[in-house]
Amino acid sequence: MNEKIYFIFIRYKIRYSHNKLKKYLSETMAILGLVGKPNVGKSTLFNAMTEKAVDIANYPFTTINPNVGISYITTPCPCKELNLKCNPQNSKCIDGIRHIPVEVVDVAGLVPEAHKGKGMGNKFLDDLRQADAFVLVVDASGKTDLEGNPTENHDPVEDVKFLLKELDMWIYGILSKNWDKLARRGQQQKNIVKIIAEQLSGLNISEEDVKSAINTLSLDENPQRWREEDLQNLAGTLRKISKPMIIAANKADHPDAMENIKRLKEEFKDYIVIPTSAEIELALRRAEKAGLIKYDRVKNDFEIVSDSLNEAQRNALEYIREYLKKYGSTGVQEVLNRAYFDLLDMIVVYPVEDENKYSDKKGNVLPDSFLVKKGTTARDLAYMIHTEIGDKFIYAIDARKKMRVGADYQLKDGDIIKIVSAK
Numbered sequence: 001m002n003e004k005i006y007f008i009f010i011r012y013k014i015r016y017s018h019n020k021l022k023k024y025l026s027e028t029m030a031i032l033g034l035v036g037k038p039n040v041g042k043s044t045l046f047n048a049m050t051e052k053a054v055d056i057a058n059y060p061f062t063t064i065n066p067n068v069g070i071s072y073i074t075t076p077c078p079c080k081e082l083n084l085k086c087n088p089q090n091s092k093c094i095d096g097i098r099h100i101p102v103e104v105v106d107v108a109g110l111v112p113e114a115h116k117g118k119g120m121g122n123k124f125l126d127d128l129r130q131a132d133a134f135v136l137v138v139d140a141s142g143k144t145d146l147e148g149n150p151t152e153n154h155d156p157v158e159d160v161k162f163l164l165k166e167l168d169m170w171i172y173g174i175l176s177k178n179w180d181k182l183a184r185r186g187q188q189q190k191n192i193v194k195i196i197a198e199q200l201s202g203l204n205i206s207e208e209d210v211k212s213a214i215n216t217l218s219l220d221e222n223p224q225r226w227r228e229e230d231l232q233n234l235a236g237t238l239r240k241i242s243k244p245m246i247i248a249a250n251k252a253d254h255p256d257a258m259e260n261i262k263r264l265k266e267e268f269k270d271y272i273v274i275p276t277s278a279e280i281e282l283a284l285r286r287a288e289k290a291g292l293i294k295y296d297r298v299k300n301d302f303e304i305v306s307d308s309l310n311e312a313q314r315n316a317l318e319y320i321r322e323y324l325k326k327y328g329s330t331g332v333q334e335v336l337n338r339a340y341f342d343l344l345d346m347i348v349v350y351p352v353e354d355e356n357k358y359s360d361k362k363g364n365v366l367p368d369s370f371l372v373k374k375g376t377t378a379r380d381l382a383y384m385i386h387t388e389i390g391d392k393f394i395y396a397i398d399a400r401k402k403m404r405v406g407a408d409y410q411l412k413d414g415d416i417i418k419i420v421s422a423k
């Protein structure tokens with residue numbers, strides 16, 4: 001192939017697979033947002049998750065523009081249990097572990113009073129509005145104050161409290177804008193739920209969320225009688241319902257972190273708190289990329305595979321090994337997995353066209369893995385594959401059991417499904 005044609009071909013292939021991935025991402029994707037005050041390690045965590053280079057430096061607001069990146073959640077691939085050699089198209093399988101792409105957004109640091117426009121305030125809030133779940137990144141070493149400047153003995157519990165308050169104030173700000181008018185209209189139309197959902201539509205907050213929040217708070221039937229305090233409570237409840245959160249207690253490798261992590265877990269019992277060392281995860285991934293180690297993500301250990309390590313590198317790797325022994329893992333993959341599987345209640349299913357070979361038409365075994373909400377039905381899956389397949393759905397086949405299932409069958413994690421539709 002001459003050089004020019006070869007490059008066009010490569011560009012086409014990249015664009016083709018990029019478009020395919022984009023279609024899948026836009027259809028099924030829930031977006032994870034990394035939030036936190038400056039200097040807690042969001043960019044490092046983002047890099048560790050996405051292996052993409054963005055500025056990493058020790059001063060506030062390194063991250064000027066939000067970064068959107070692709071990361072991967074992991075789950076055992078059915079190829080192992082079925083003793084098959086899979087050929088994934090929309091994901092990767094490494095040593096029997098399926099890596100499924102997800103979208104992660106890293107945003108500029110959040111400082112107190114951001115909702116009033118301080119720091120990168122409004123831009124931050126705007127950037128984050130599309131996130132379906134949040135990772136609250138805090139500095140568990142206690143070495144950064146609320147503004148992100150170096151300090152000693154700062155309590156990260158305060159950071160979580162301020163982050164939650166900022167998010168609540170952000171929703172409250174939008175909710176209370178023109179409230180008198182909204183309340184009057186809601187009362188006239190006898191449908192305040194719809195009016196509020198419309199007001200908050202840019203935040204990905206649905207009518208169902210609003211209804212559930214109003215019920216939880218048992219608010220007066222007439223919204224014109226709601227007080228400011230009611231609106232504040234409503235904002236907080238809506239945040240809890242619509243924006244699930246996980247806490248990443250980062251810089252867990254620091255000697256002072258252990259105590260702070262314990263306190264975070266005690267204080268925020270309703271939240272998942274995961275100790276993370278973004279820096280160690282990043283170091284491991286980079287060492288692996290450079291061919292120095294093989295990183296075993298199942299055992300959370302690594303093997304040195306290069307003879308050319310100098311003493312400093314060996315010492316650094318020994319330090320990392322000690323850390324992994326103490327904490328079990330760097331926590332980074334756990335944050336991703338738990339955010340999608342536990343917080344967002346998602347499962348992984350594998351659509352196939354041949355239920356006997358577990359393949360698509362071209363013979364690719366277990367070609368696609370779809371990350372979907374628990375409760376997704378066989379017909380919903382058909383629509384995710386193609387509108388026409390959904391419209392002409394007849395039945396589905398559970399490929400493992402070779403058993404027919406109906407349109408309303410609720411998919412289970414790990415299901416391999418063939419959709420049968422009218423020609």
Ligand SMILES: Nc1nc2c(ncn2[C@@H]2O[C@H](COP(=O)(O)OP(=O)(O)OP(=O)(O)O)[C@@H](O)[C@H]2O)c(=O)[nH]1
Pocket residue numbers: 036037038039040041042043044045055056057058059060061062063107108109110148250251252253254276277278279280
């Ligand atoms: N010890 C330790 N240091 C870390 C870790 N993660 C990040 N850091 C360091 O913390 C500092 C700030 O990291 P960044 O990733 O730039 O922080 P950020 O939260 O993105 O900061 P802004 O862009 O200002 O919002 C850098 O010096 C990092 O090397 C970690 O897990 N452990």
